[in-house]
Amino acid sequence: MQIGLTVGDSTERLAATAAEFAFAELSIGESAYGPGDADDELRDALDASDADLCVHLPFDQVVSTPVTQLNDAIVDYQTELLDWAGSVGARKAVLHATMRNPHDTDQRPTFADQLSAIAAAGDDAGVEVVVENVGHQARGLPLSVLGDIAEETGTAVCFDVGHAYMEDGNDAIDRFLGGHADRVSHLHVHDVRGRGDTHLPLGAGEVDYGVVAEHLSGFDGTVAIEVFTDDVPLLEDSARRVRDHLDGGA
Template sequence: MIGISTYCLIEEPLSRALDRLSELTGLIEVMDEGLHFADSPELFGSYSSDFIFHAPYHGMNIACVFESVRKASVEVMTDCFAVAAEIGAPVVLHPGYFAWENEREQANRQFNKSLAELSSAARELSVAFSFENMGDMNFFNLRTPEDLAIINGIPFTLDVGHANLNRCLPGFLETKFCHMHLHDNNGKRDTHSPVGEGDICFPAVMAAMRREHATAVIEVKSFDGAVESLRALEAL
């Protein structure tokens, strides 16, 4: 099953987004930010869809060298875990970043501290989580297949658009992953375009998804683009 992220309806209330997307797919990824911030599990009880949560990321940095920011970021992620656990939804996280090259080692230590705390919280709440690869932004963790070691065996979500920006999608397609974010681009900007509007080879993406028995959601900027992408992918 190919799902859709609420990102394509981020300007509408979450309930309205869920209504519209549940008519198209039985798998919805909730972009847990802005109007789609989910602070209570009750809303989801009226839907038969399966859900995945994308944890908040604006202002969050679980690798931050400032301990107060790191701790607050972990707390926000853990709150997301708690809501997701109530409805049996796994959670996708961003892996953090460092601001200056000479902070890399310190940021790695901070990330490892956060990873231990998040893993403990996930065990306590019985929730699964994974880390997503990032785009071509300097100092972000987890941009290439070689960076997978940093997540220390935690499941991996493959964002194909981000991998294309870093010119390493073929390498990522050969790795193990549990989930995918599907969107297109021309390798220059993170446009989250509909499938077919960039240069990503989606037959290869779909073959890897089936090989790994992974879940996948379309993560594009517009509702019409999501519908268009769903039709294109279902034809592959």
């Protein structure tokens, strides 16, 4: 298991916080870090931190729509970003599982085709695409649907523990991991309160990480601390807590 952290779109935050972590996850594309804008600074920050790179693909675009031309353009854009990510040595790329209308069951095969095409582009670039659950959001696929499509397409999953809790509490975490833990290659970890507070340090909310440990004890993938702070000791405490759970299974 390797533990890193999300750094948004900021190479400055990466430089300030990533030194104690195995990797940094950088948001790229529209409304985020623009590939080519400051690549020398990015490389310098990664070298100084001795951190590997993962990326988060854009939040703004859905993965699929009912319009073929738009779908083709989405794949082309994501492919361009993945090619860049591969060129700077990124290991994984997180993709939100979103559709124009996630409740349109007739369009779910289109989402599966889009996901397969984007994952294949990642393979070509040497970057593992991991699809993230965002079922608590208006355009996000429900967890149960995402699990089935990930199995069908053979796509790795970025399981966001806090997002799953927001969708249906600790039961949602248990159900998804009970059926699809073997698809999970990457984790986003943070704590959540039911009133809507998210991305809290572990231990500050209501997520039962013991449930995660029941299914992922001995996890050998990557874990990104997604806590919205630049307080390094606080980030390190969340890293220690998740390591204690997943290494010890308690």
